[in-house]
Amino acid sequence: xxxSTYSALSLLRHGLTRHRTWRPAWRRPDPKPHYAAIIVGGxxxxxxxxxxxxxxxxxxxVAVLEKGWIGGGNTGRNTTVVxxxxxxxxxxxxxxxxxRLYEGLSRELDFNVMLSQRGMLMLAHSHxxxxxxxxxxxxxxxxxIDCDLLxxxxxxxxxxxxxxSTDARFPVLGGYRQGxxxxxxxxxxxWGYARAADRLGVDIVQNCEVLGFxxxxxxxxxxxxxxxxxxxxxxxxxxxxxxxxxxxxxxFRLPITSYAxxxxxxxxxxxxxxxxxxxPATGVYVSQSDKGELVIxxxxxxxxxxxxxxxxxxxxNVLSGLVGMFPCFANLRLMRSWGGIVDVVPDSSPIIGxxxxxxxxxxxxxxxxxxxxxxxxxxxxxxxxxxxxxxxIARPFGLERFRTGALVxxxxxxGIPH
Amino acid sequence: MxxxxxxxxxxxxxxxxxxxxxxxxVRPPDPDAADDAAWAAYLFDRDNAKGVGFERWLHRHGxxxxxxxxxxxxTHEIRAVYGMTDPRPETAS
Numbered sequence: 458x459x460x461s462t463y464s465a466l467s468l469l470r471h472g473l474t475r476h477r478t479w480r481p482a483w484r485r486p487d488p489k490p491h492y493a494a495i496i497v498g499g500x501x502x503x504x505x506x507x508x509x510x511x512x513x514x515x516x517x518x519v520a521v522l523e524k525g526w527i528g529g530g531n532t533g534r535n536t537t538v539v540x541x542x543x544x545x546x547x548x549x550x551x552x553x554x555x556x557r558l559y560e561g562l563s564r565e566l567d568f569n570v571m572l573s574q575r576g577m578l579m580l581a582h583s584h585x586x587x588x589x590x591x592x593x594x595x596x597x598x599x600x601x602i603d604c605d606l607l608x609x610x611x612x613x614x615x616x617x618x619x620x621x622s623t624d625a626r627f628p629v630l631g632g633y634r635q636g637x638x639x640x641x642x643x644x645x646x647x648w649g650y651a652r653a654a655d656r657l658g659v660d661i662v663q664n665c666e667v668l669g670f671x672x673x674x675x676x677x678x679x680x681x682x683x684x685x686x687x688x689x690x691x692x693x694x695x696x697x698x699x700x701x702x703x704x705x706x707x708x709f710r711l712p713i714t715s716y717a718x719x720x721x722x723x724x725x726x727x728x729x730x731x732x733x734x735x736x737p738a739t740g741v742y743v744s745q746s747d748k749g750e751l752v753i754x755x756x757x758x759x760x761x762x763x764x765x766x767x768x769x770x771x772x773x774n775v776l777s778g779l780v781g782m783f784p785c786f787a788n789l790r791l792m793r794s795w796g797g798i799v800d801v802v803p804d805s806s807p808i809i810g811x812x813x814x815x816x817x818x819x820x821x822x823x824x825x826x827x828x829x830x831x832x833x834x835x836x837x838x839x840x841x842x843x844x845x846x847x848x849x850i851a852r853p854f855g856l857e858r859f860r861t862g863a864l865v866x867x868x869x870x871x872g873i874p875h
Numbered sequence: 876m877x878x879x880x881x882x883x884x885x886x887x888x889x890x891x892x893x894x895x896x897x898x899x900x901v902r903p904p905d906p907d908a909a910d911d912a913a914w915a916a917y918l919f920d921r922d923n924a925k926g927v928g929f930e931r932w933l934h935r936h937g938x939x940x941x942x943x944x945x946x947x948x949x950t951h952e953i954r955a956v957y958g959m960t961d962p963r964p965e966t967a968s
Contacts, residue, residue, distance in 0.1 A: 701923035712919030714896070715948075760877075760894040763925045763949045769876045770890040803919055860915040 462567050475507055482648060483655035488662045488687050492520045494842055495680060495689040497667050497703065499523025500532040501643075501828065503695035506842070507659045508566075513836070514843035517658035519789020520689075522682060524666035528647030534576040534765070534797030535828040536720050536754040538733050538744065540577045540638035542597050542604055547865050548806065549854040550599030551833055554850055554866050558832030559641060559827050568649030570641045571747065577638025577733040578607070578615065580782075582627040586737065594633040607632050618783050625737040626781040633643075638733060640744050640752075645832055669706045670817070677707065677816035693818045693842050695834070698763065698798030700821035709813045710857050711821070712803055718825050719767030719795040721775065723789040725749030730783075739778030743786075751789065753779055757801070757825065767796040799825050804864035809837050810847060810855030815837035818842050819856065880956050895931035897921050897964055898943050927954055927966045942959045 471478050494510055496503045499521045510516045522525075539559050540639040541552035563569050581590040590606060597604035608631045613621050621629055651661055662684070671679035671686060679688035694703055725748050735742035740756035755775030758768050772794065780787045801824045802808060808822035820838040823830055833850070840848040847855060853865055877889035903909035903917055922928065928948050933941050945955040945966050954966040 534930040577879075699925075701921070702925055705922075710916070710922070712915075712921065714921055715925075716921050759889060759892075760930070760946075761923070761948055762951070764951060768889070768951075779891065859919045860911045 463569070465479065466781070472597065482652040483661050485773070486660045486662065488520055488522070488530060488682070488684055488685075491679075491688045492660070492861070493518035494691050494693065495519070496693045496695060497680065498530075498695040498697070499647075499661060499663065500530050500695060500697065501525035501528065501647050501650065501653075501831035502540045502697075502823075502834040502838070503647060503693075504528075504647055504654055504661070505831050506693055506695060506820065506838040507661075507841035508650045508654040509835050510843055511654060511657035511659055514839060516843055519615055519654075519658075520660040520662055520687065521654070522665045522667055522680070522687070523661070523663045524683075527651050527661060528644055531797040531799065531827055532643055532647045533722065534795055535643055536742065536752050537640040537643045537746075537828065538577065538742065538754075539572070539575050539641050539829040540635055541575065541602050541829075542579070542593075542633075542635040542638065543555035544593055544596050544862040544869060545865055545867060546600050548867050549597065549602055550850050551598070551650060551807075551854070552830060553602050554836065555830045558836065560637075562641075562646070562649065562832060566653045568645060568651035569648055569672070570645045572639065572641045573747070574637050574639040575731050575733065575744075576634055576636045578612065578632050578634045580612065580627075580632040580734065580736045580738075581630050582736070582738045583630065587630050587799060590631065590633045597633075597635070602635065604633055604635050605638050607634055614736060616730075618729060619734070622779070627736060640733060640746070641787070643828060645826075650831075657795060667703065670814075672707075672814070675815060677814055691816055691818065691842050693820065694812070695820045696701040697821060697823065697827060698800045700800050700819070704812070707812065707814050707817060711856075713800045713806070713808075713822055714761050714797050714803055715763055716760075717762040717764060717767055718799045719755065719758065719771055719775065719794060719796045721753040721772070721794040722746075722792050723753070723786070724792050726751075726789065732858055734782070736778065736782055739774070739781065741775050741778035741782065743749065743783070750792065751786065758796070759797070762796075763798055765796050765798060767794060768778070776819050799823075799827070801825075802813065803859075804866040805868040807834070807835070807854055808856055809851040810841065810857070811852070813856070877951060879932065879944065879953065881934045881937060881940075882942050882958070883940055884934060884957055887934070887937060891934060891936040893933045893935045895933055895941065896927045898931045899925075906964070924948060929963055931959070
């Protein structure tokens with residue numbers, strides 16, 4: 458098969474034939490009876506893991522098993538924000554690995570992921586917030602990551618629509634900003650990794666749900682699926698909110714609770730907001746997509762859930778918080794809202810490492826922050842599955858930290874308790 | 876939107892309540908004798924049920940009392956409401 462690349466020239470060439478000559482970006486293979494490695498979950502993390510297994514480690518006999526369609530879970534349900542403004546050094550290394558990979562991803566995958574590093578601004582609403590912002594900004598800079606403290610005037614210059622009045626519900630005193638933060642096109646990240654992995658020989662098998670594990674002599678040697686048994690030398694799990702469900706099938710429990718996280722999209726308007734803005738007081742964050750829609754996110758729903766839709770009290774909180782920040786947005790109508798099932802861990806940091814069952818490896822616990830971490834999650838799980846050793850960046854994030862007590866408690870760093 | 880039947884106040888809006896997490900998590904009877912793995916399992920590991928799960932709820936902006944709820948985490952249907960020290964009710968899942 459000739460290796461076609463996406464470029465302005467290819468767009469012109471296919472355009473001359475009225476776009477009838479485009480070929481599918483990945484195959485739809487039937488699963489083979491055996492693979493060197495199986496990844497359960499065809500979201501960003503699963504597809505990225507398969508790509509890096511093939512690209513970095515030369516393991517191309519890999520299948521990604523997805524129960525629905527690729528990128529149809531949380532990868533297609535997030536608010537597309539990327540950033541690495543975390544407090545602890547361990548988290549900084551992890552999330553900045555992801556951001557640095559995002560910065561080269563369009564070229565690496567030959568697929569435009571539409572990364573837009575427009576900046577991510579965290580607001581401060583009180584003197585205590587400002588002290589905390591200064592401490593956090595210093596910690597982020599100490600981690601080697603770009604971050605600037607902004608005073609009230611600097612915020613007002615960047616966000617002319619923000620309610621800066623002193624009698625605002627949450628008055629703005631300043632904030633801190635990561636200039637390299639921004640947004641990327643979420644579907645393109647899944648599709649780009651899928652296409653690139655497929656080209657290296659990875660089988661992407663959709664509509665294939667994992668029902669259980671094949672265990673021999675205490676070791677996982679494959680999975681039972683809706684498309685029959687598939688054996689593998691090692692199995693990786695990248696299934697976010699359903700990690701606990703699959704862990705139960707393998708006979709262990711995880712420190713994870715699944716919640717619905719909602720997001721909202723407004724009707725499209727002309728460019729009015731060129732930052733990602735987050736208010737820790739309301740948990741609300743907002744950015745404007747290239748199409749002109751406002752993309753709005755907030756806190757978790759109030760109770761555990763496996764239902765991919767949100768509940769009304771949280772929607773009301775998020776939208777009233779948004780209108781408190783930007784009163785003029787009250788005129789906008791919402792076009793869509795949706796919910797994704799996120800895997801929340803007590804210390805708000807991910808779990809990357811071997812499972813308690815031999816032959817099984819975990820990438821989960823990203824909570825509300827999985828999208829921004831996709832390239833790192835894929836790199837680190839691939840490293841673990843290929844070498845059997847934890848990558849140095851992944852070492853603090855193994856499941857054993859709950860036993861040893863070496864938690865990486867990031868709840869405070871992001872402003873949202875994910 | 877959930878309407879939660881508080882055992883003392885009757886049907887109330889979910890915004891009045893606080894979900895206190897999984898119920899029937901049993902503290903090791905002799906903490907000093909529990910090893911790190913058992914203690915970590917008690918503190919952190921959860922069933923995280925898909926389907927009928929058992930949770931503690933607090934009527935925070937009402938009577939201020941705790942109770943247990945059996946709730947389907949997919950449909951959000953409330954199957955049973957029962958006391959804090961009552962055993963898990965039989966619920967068809």
